[in-house]
Amino acid sequence: MSLISTSKLCKSYNGKVLFNNLSFSIEKGDKAVFVGDSGTGKTTLLRMLLGIVAADCGSISYGNQELSRMSVDKIRKQVAYLPQGVDLFANTGEELLYLLGLDFSSVSQNMVRLLLSESAIKQQFAELSGGEKQRLVTAIVLGLNRPIIFLDEPTSALDANAVNALMSLISDNPELTVVSTSHNPLWVEFCNKKITL
């Protein structure tokens, strides 16, 4: 049985059909990426899988459990989520750790692997570059150690070295299932499952 599957999913926004009858499955350990031009609904689809955005029709299942109001809390306990623009709502990595109830020890190794110094956790986001912020928040989200991770444009501010570091970190955990959106050819190449919108 697939870890995540969708059946005949459809969604329109402001009268524009984003996708229709979209069915796919993601297996445990898959590194999946939604690809497509801007405005084709990649982020919307990711958010639908998380129960943030409702589908117009079709269904989403995690294993044999359909995503619904009854199951959403249980399903969300298995996932971690990195939205876009995460630096907008916290001042430091430390503040994010506090908000999520995480210890520094659970993210320090990830930070080093993502080419960050440990002191970055205390630095104001305003003092960090876009790439440093993105790596820091990614390190924190990975520190949640959930079996499924949703990454919305995880490489949008990263240079090639940082993208390689992220891919290396994720590759070390073959059990981890990744569901992502991206325009980055390196990242798209890295993912074993491409779902085109």
Next chain:
Amino acid sequence: MSHIQDISVVNLLISFSILIIPLAGFWYFRVGLAKATVIALIRMVVQLSAVAVYLEFIFRLNNPFINLAWVFLMILVGVFTTLKRSNLSPRLLAFPLIISGITSLVVIDAFFLGFIIHLPYVFESQYFIPISGMILGNAMNHNIVGLNAYFDGLVTNQNLYYFLLINGKSKRAALNPFIRQAMLKALNPMVANMSVMGLISLPGMMTGQILGGNSPATAIRYQIMIMVAIFTGCSINLMLSIIFGNKVAFDAMGGVKRNIFRKEKA
């Protein structure tokens, strides 16, 4: 204490002439506030004159049911004004806000009128109506700021809410940063106001009592009590409005309902 020097209607009308100074300033600096100011002044005069007439009537009757009905009417006006000014949906939020208003008022009136002032008759119109009115008027102003900050923050920064909710926090914990922000925005000015009271601001109730012939000591005791009542009432009202509002503001998946605002935000 000498009796208060009454103001004749003619003199009151003459007092409006001094408004020519700010109005001239608005005109000179092209502030565009003159029309709104004149309309507000006319409304104030009409409303206060009407209040004078029906308060005379209500005070003379001093009937608990009429007093309660009057306060309930004030709650309704306060709730619908709050929702209109903060652009929130009356269909979703009117009931939770009415319950919040009633609850906070029951707590404050029972405590201050019954327990602190020891009124033999809690619904005594002379105390019950003006003190409830002061608390509701202040609560309305702070609820407008607080509820707008809360729901606007939730919609504008929904990434934070979902980030926390999906990454393992309970709904309550995911909402905490927004509640904290709303409470700070709404109540901080009142805390600042209390801290300078008597130094750079002479509160209206105290001034009124002194002008009415009471001793400054009595006036100040009442002022301190009413400030504590207002601060507690506003805080309880805002907290309950958020707590009860949360019961209707989210869909089954925990998302913020888009129709929480009268005009949906993009």
